Amino acid sequence: LTIALLSDFGTRDVFVGVMKGVIAQIAPRARLIDLTHDIPPGDVRTAAFRLWQAGPFMPRGTIFLAVVDPGVGSERAAVAVSTDRFTCVGPDNGLFTYLLAQAGGARAVEIRSDAAQAERGSSTFHGRDIFAPAAARLASGAGLAELGPAVRELKRLAYPRLELLGQVTDPSSVRGEILLSDHFGNLITSIGVLRYTRDALRLEPWIPECPGTRLPLAGLAVRLGSMDIPIVRTYSDVPRGSPLAYVGSTGLLEVGVNGGRAIDLFQTVTGAEVLLRLAKQRG
Amino acid sequence: LTIALLSDFGTRDVFVGVMKGVIAQIAPRARLIDLTHDIPPGDVRTAAFRLWQAGPFMPRGTIFLAVVDPGVGSERAAVAVSTDRFTCVGPDNGLFTYLLAQAGGARAVEIRSDAAQAERGSSTFHGRDIFAPAAARLASGAGLAELGPAVRELKRLAYPRLELLGQVTDPSSVRGEILLSDHFGNLITSIGVLRYTRDALRLEPWIPECPGTRLPLAGLAVRLGSMDIPIVRTYSDVPRGSPLAYVGSTGLLEVGVNGGRAIDLFQTVTGAEVLLRLAKQRG
Amino acid sequence: LTIALLSDFGTRDVFVGVMKGVIAQIAPRARLIDLTHDIPPGDVRTAAFRLWQAGPFMPRGTIFLAVVDPGVGSERAAVAVSTDRFTCVGPDNGLFTYLLAQAGGARAVEIRSDAAQAERGSSTFHGRDIFAPAAARLASGAGLAELGPAVRELKRLAYPRLELLGQVTDPSSVRGEILLSDHFGNLITSIGVLRYTRDALRLEPWIPECPGTRLPLAGLAVRLGSMDIPIVRTYSDVPRGSPLAYVGSTGLLEVGVNGGRAIDLFQTVTGAEVLLRLAKQRG
Numbered sequence: 001l002t003i004a005l006l007s008d009f010g011t012r013d014v015f016v017g018v019m020k021g022v023i024a025q026i027a028p029r030a031r032l033i034d035l036t037h038d039i040p041p042g043d044v045r046t047a048a049f050r051l052w053q054a055g056p057f058m059p060r061g062t063i064f065l066a067v068v069d070p071g072v073g074s075e076r077a078a079v080a081v082s083t084d085r086f087t088c089v090g091p092d093n094g095l096f097t098y099l100l101a102q103a104g105g106a107r108a109v110e111i112r113s114d115a116a117q118a119e120r121g122s123s124t125f126h127g128r129d130i131f132a133p134a135a136a137r138l139a140s141g142a143g144l145a146e147l148g149p150a151v152r153e154l155k156r157l158a159y160p161r162l163e164l165l166g167q168v169t170d171p172s173s174v175r176g177e178i179l180l181s182d183h184f185g186n187l188i189t190s191i192g193v194l195r196y197t198r199d200a201l202r203l204e205p206w207i208p209e210c211p212g213t214r215l216p217l218a219g220l221a222v223r224l225g226s227m228d229i230p231i232v233r234t235y236s237d238v239p240r241g242s243p244l245a246y247v248g249s250t251g252l253l254e255v256g257v258n259g260g261r262a263i264d265l266f267q268t269v270t271g272a273e274v275l276l277r278l279a280k281q282r283g
Numbered sequence: 284l285t286i287a288l289l290s291d292f293g294t295r296d297v298f299v300g301v302m303k304g305v306i307a308q309i310a311p312r313a314r315l316i317d318l319t320h321d322i323p324p325g326d327v328r329t330a331a332f333r334l335w336q337a338g339p340f341m342p343r344g345t346i347f348l349a350v351v352d353p354g355v356g357s358e359r360a361a362v363a364v365s366t367d368r369f370t371c372v373g374p375d376n377g378l379f380t381y382l383l384a385q386a387g388g389a390r391a392v393e394i395r396s397d398a399a400q401a402e403r404g405s406s407t408f409h410g411r412d413i414f415a416p417a418a419a420r421l422a423s424g425a426g427l428a429e430l431g432p433a434v435r436e437l438k439r440l441a442y443p444r445l446e447l448l449g450q451v452t453d454p455s456s457v458r459g460e461i462l463l464s465d466h467f468g469n470l471i472t473s474i475g476v477l478r479y480t481r482d483a484l485r486l487e488p489w490i491p492e493c494p495g496t497r498l499p500l501a502g503l504a505v506r507l508g509s510m511d512i513p514i515v516r517t518y519s520d521v522p523r524g525s526p527l528a529y530v531g532s533t534g535l536l537e538v539g540v541n542g543g544r545a546i547d548l549f550q551t552v553t554g555a556e557v558l559l560r561l562a563k564q565r566g
Numbered sequence: 567l568t569i570a571l572l573s574d575f576g577t578r579d580v581f582v583g584v585m586k587g588v589i590a591q592i593a594p595r596a597r598l599i600d601l602t603h604d605i606p607p608g609d610v611r612t613a614a615f616r617l618w619q620a621g622p623f624m625p626r627g628t629i630f631l632a633v634v635d636p637g638v639g640s641e642r643a644a645v646a647v648s649t650d651r652f653t654c655v656g657p658d659n660g661l662f663t664y665l666l667a668q669a670g671g672a673r674a675v676e677i678r679s680d681a682a683q684a685e686r687g688s689s690t691f692h693g694r695d696i697f698a699p700a701a702a703r704l705a706s707g708a709g710l711a712e713l714g715p716a717v718r719e720l721k722r723l724a725y726p727r728l729e730l731l732g733q734v735t736d737p738s739s740v741r742g743e744i745l746l747s748d749h750f751g752n753l754i755t756s757i758g759v760l761r762y763t764r765d766a767l768r769l770e771p772w773i774p775e776c777p778g779t780r781l782p783l784a785g786l787a788v789r790l791g792s793m794d795i796p797i798v799r800t801y802s803d804v805p806r807g808s809p810l811a812y813v814g815s816t817g818l819l820e821v822g823v824n825g826g827r828a829i830d831l832f833q834t835v836t837g838a839e840v841l842l843r844l845a846k847q848r849g
Contacts, residue, residue: 002590004583010466011294011577014337017287017318021341024285024314028342031590035583041467042542054580057694058587059594070542073517123517125532128340183576184607234639234689249691259608259636293749294577297620300570300601304624307568307597311625324750325825353825356800406800408815411623 001139002031002059006050006066007127008039015125019065019132026136033058042070044093046180046270048157051088052098053250058086064099065135066090067127078111078130079151082144089135091126094157112148160190161273174203174276178224178268179252185261187224189274191253204251221245223275224255225266235259284422285314285342289334289349290410291322298408302348302415309419316341325353327376329463329553331440334371335381336533341369347382348418349373350410361394361413362434365427372418374409377440395431443473444556457486457559461507461551462535468544470507472557474536487534504528506558507538508549518542567705568597568625572616572632573693574605581691585631585698592702599624608636610659612746612836614723617654618664619816624652630665631701632656633693644677644696645717648710655701657692660723678714726756727839740769740842744790744834745818751827753790755840757819770817787811789841790821791832801825 009015083103166172176190222245248254292298366386449455475489505528531537575581649669732738788811814820
């Protein structure tokens with residue numbers, strides 16, 4: 001069984017190694033895959049999005065052990081959530097909101113430490129004392145119910161901004177936002193796109209609020225700041241140094257620069273408005 | 284068997300991957316856990332502390348392969364040290380001082396390369412040529428004595444500063460120092476604390492020089508620079524932006540800032556004096 | 567079987583974790599070793615050199631899965647290359663040039679995605695959609711020919727600059743260049759050296775263009791910028807703060823500073839000329 005780890009612990013300290021040591025003692029045969037430990041400290045939303053990105057590519061049955069936990073030590077619960085495709089273990093702060101949208105049949109429990117464990121445990125490193133042991137117990141065969149009592153409602157993050165402008169049957173544009181950037185300086189938008197073909201672009205409902213619509217391609221452009229950016233297939237379809245919009249590897253529209261960094265060119269930040277302008281608007 | 288790796292090699296080069304390749308050839312079934320490879324270059328003391336932090340959470344029998352080695356190529360010995368709980372492999376420069384205090388029955392040998400190996404080996408990458416092969420041989424069943432002759436005395440680091448001020452039977456305060464910071468900017472002190480309860484704080488002898496005493500809680504505060512910092516259970520017990528002192532996940536007093544970074548607020552450095560002031564002092 | 571991964575994906579995103587998830591589904595028993603994911607974005611030459619460094623230390627049969635791919639989405643081919651010691655999977659952009667010089671009997675195929683896979687795949691993340699699945703299929707027993715049709719010619723990088731100056735039978739110096747720096751700020755040159763002994767230094771033909779010659783040691787020095795640097799065995803052979811040249815762990819002459827960083831002292835960049843001056847020149 002695979003345990004996929006994600007945190008904001010960084011790699012300078014031994015936090016991650018210690019969690020792996022704890023897991024190795026309880027579930028010595030589990031396969032561990034690091035998703036990332038470089039989530040900006042306390043940034044639950046970026047973490048939730050990263051989990052969403054990785055979800056479809058992990059083996060069936062993967063246990064996602066995610067710890068981005070600005071509320072550690074406060075009253076937020078520790079939870080484990082099981083679905084028909086994977087299981088999540090971490091703090092109940094919305095971390096799994098987008099990932100859980102990928103699967104059905106979610107059942108959640110609150111992880112209860114026994115008294116002895118709670119006595120020994122620290123108030124600041126639940127990754128080591130609560131989440132890693134719970135994930136490891138599940139990986140070695142424990143049932144969800146053994147971890148604690150059922151939970152009715154989980155905390156949820158808001159979905160990213162995404163709306164059709166104009167008439168519903170004949171929209172003029174789609175308004176989204178910049179979700180985050182990647183290592184190459186590309187800007188990832190909230191606009192989900194199923195496929196970009198010769199003459200159309202099909203919006204993909206990657207989140208419940210996202211419209212699923214087929215749009216004629218002619219004249220389509222992405223507007224970010226004061227710039228209109230052409231939608232193309234890949235970097236080399238525009239000259240070096242020029243911006244482009246394209247369907248990224250997770251099915252979201254992204255803005256990049258061929259041979260450069262969009263985040264530097266646009267000086268933009270997470271949350272900035274981005275418009276997908278439809279053909280008519282120009283006519 | 285688990286080999287836990289720690290070094291100052293960083294992750295930009297292929298040093299760490301090459302050590303793992305060497306291990307895989309000798310001990311293909313060993314489980315590898317990276318503790319960290321981001322120790323500041325040559326900082327043996329930070330490395331020693333990180334090993335101490337990880338020690339209690341690694342599986343019994345773990346082989347700690349640690350390479351922070353400012354004296355590579357000079358006359359310092361290569362050693363392997365076996366205890367009743369784990370084994371250490373690395374340069375004899377004090378790296379294992381604090382970790383070894385966690386276990387009993389230490390026996391040490393000097394790792395001798397055979398002549399052919401020494402001829403092939405480099406003078407600057409003992410991690411690849413000496414330490415990784417030795418750790419892998421131990422992981423695949425070799426006995427300590429097969430690596431080389433017994434060593435009587437190991438190099439040792441000094442223990443961090445930690446002393447009771449005032450009368451022994453009635454101390455007025457505890458003087459320690461800032462050991463290092465973590466990824467979140469928290470400052471970790473040398474003051475060991477077993478447990479912080481409603482009405483008392485029990486000092487924990489984490490190192491031999493550390494006093495083991497039960498102190499009344501009333502009026503306790505940590506003094507760092509010119510600031511008195513309240514001792515609380517966790518971040519959310521103080522307002523956002525305020526400093527707090529708390530028992531960290533390894534049982535040492537730490538100084539943090541709720542929603543912020545103590546290292547930025549205090550502009551302090553490793554080695555700075557920190558005082559745990561006891562109640563009477565205020566009376 | 568071992569899959570050794572190298573990329574310029576960084577560790578902030580989940581790109582690497584996603585590749586590992588894909589591999590785990592196809593080849594659940596493969597051992598994964600990360601060489602590095604911190605290659606400067608798009609820097610194929612540095613990546614090629616890192617692969618060359620790691621090559622000799624990986625288990626026989628290792629599959630090198632390397633993705634540094636500034637031309638992703640353009641017409642460059644995806645290739646798999648099998649030799650008598652290892653296999654390479656990645657873009658056909660010269661990435662494996664130096665690594666392949668370490669082995670014989672190379673056979674290459676172009677990786678062809680089937681139509682369904684190509685339809686689903688993204689235009690920007692071939693690591694996930696093409697290279698990781700191909701490496702995993704090879705690791706789980708597929709033959710090279712199952713991936714696609716044979717390729718006659720692979721793209722190749724130029725070899726680093728390296729030439730003997732003066733008369734061939736009696737050279738006055740060797741001219742090379744700075745290839746790259748490492749985590750410790752050492753500068754790695756293109757001058758290959760088999761072994762440095764008491765009275766001679768034997769140049770090693772690490773690349774075909776490199777001369778293989780035995781040079782008398784007396785008066786030898788490395789010239790970088792305007793400074794003559796003594797050739798010694800290891801850091802501690804020069805005073806703290808002084809530069810030194812030495813045979814690095816991969817058999818190339820390196821320039822370092824005892825207790826310091828050569829890259830800061832020399833303010834030099836990749837490609838800078840370095841001269842190995844022979845004794846006579848001084849007479």
